[in-house]
Amino acid sequence: ExxxxxxxxxxxxxxxxxxxxxxxxxxxxxxxxxxxQILGQGPKLLIQFQNNGVVDDSQLPKDRFSAERLKGVDSTxxxxxxxxxxxxxxxxxxxxxxxxxxGTQYFGPGTRLLVL
Amino acid sequence: xxxxxxxxxxxxxxxxxxVTLNCSYEVTNFRSLLWYxxxxxxPTFLFMLTSSGIEKKSGRLSSILDKKELFSILNITATQxxxxxxxxxxxxxxxxNNRKLIWGLGxxxxxxx
Numbered sequence: 001e002x003x004x005x006x007x008x009x010x011x012x013x014x015x016x017x018x019x020x021x022x023x024x025x026x027x028x029x030x031x032x033x034x035x036x037q038i039l040g041q042g043p044k045l046l047i048q049f050q051n052n053g054v055v056d057d058s059q060l061p062k063d064r065f066s067a068e069r070l071k072g073v074d075s076t077x078x079x080x081x082x083x084x085x086x087x088x089x090x091x092x093x094x095x096x097x098x099x100x101x102x103g104t105q106y107f108g109p110g111t112r113l114l115v116l
Numbered sequence: 117x118x119x120x121x122x123x124x125x126x127x128x129x130x131x132x133x134x135v136t137l138n139c140s141y142e143v144t145n146f147r148s149l150l151w152y153x154x155x156x157x158x159p160t161f162l163f164m165l166t167s168s169g170i171e172k173k174s175g176r177l178s179s180i181l182d183k184k185e186l187f188s189i190l191n192i193t194a195t196q197x198x199x200x201x202x203x204x205x206x207x208x209x210x211x212x213n214n215r216k217l218i219w220g221l222g223x224x225x226x227x228x229x
Contacts, residue, residue: 042204042219091158107158
């Protein structure tokens with residue numbers, strides 16, 4: 001079974017520039033999550049999709065962050081414009097809702113963003 | 117406020133030692149508790165615990181949940197250098213029609229040869 005795919009793996013940009021990340025979840029997983037993980041901290045949920053609908057975006061800084069999952073499969077997360085404090089690892093995870101596995105989330109390799 | 121607290125924050129041991137990592141929580145509408153291992157990449161799933169007193173085991177790793185005292189422990193026996201990682205605890209919360217993970221800050225484990 002292929003895992004969660006993310007690209008790019010690394011990105012360096014200057015502040016005020018824009019950046020986009022891509023995620024393809026595990027096949028058949030209806031729920032997709034974007035997390036921000038700052039060094040030394042646990043992951044912070046930015047947005048959660050169930051199929052192509054948003055179920056939780058309460059911690060997404062909507063003035064600069066946006067995300068979409070138009071066809072209910074892959075997703076993009078955009079930051080526009082980036083700030084220095086956005087430097088972090090952006091993790092995508094997916095889960096299959098149902099069965100014993102329940103909401104167990106499987107993570108992609110992450111995108112490490114550095115804003116200069 | 118819902119919270120998950122892990123201890124210790126960091127730990128240094130020698131190969132062959134046994135370690136116990138702690139996770140305590142105060143979370144409403146508890147559904148499950150999960151342990152993840154994070155090396156240089158993204159977290160990888162270890163265990164999901166839903167019932168008190170039932171030990172989950174995978175090789176040298178084991179974990180148990182106490183829903184009365186609101187904590188879980190993760191044990192690693194005969195540690196190896198490859199066990200060096202951050203171990204994250206997360207509690208899954210039922211939130212209406214949604215489920216939400218509340219994460220601890222993790223325990224950074226270093227196993228020296």
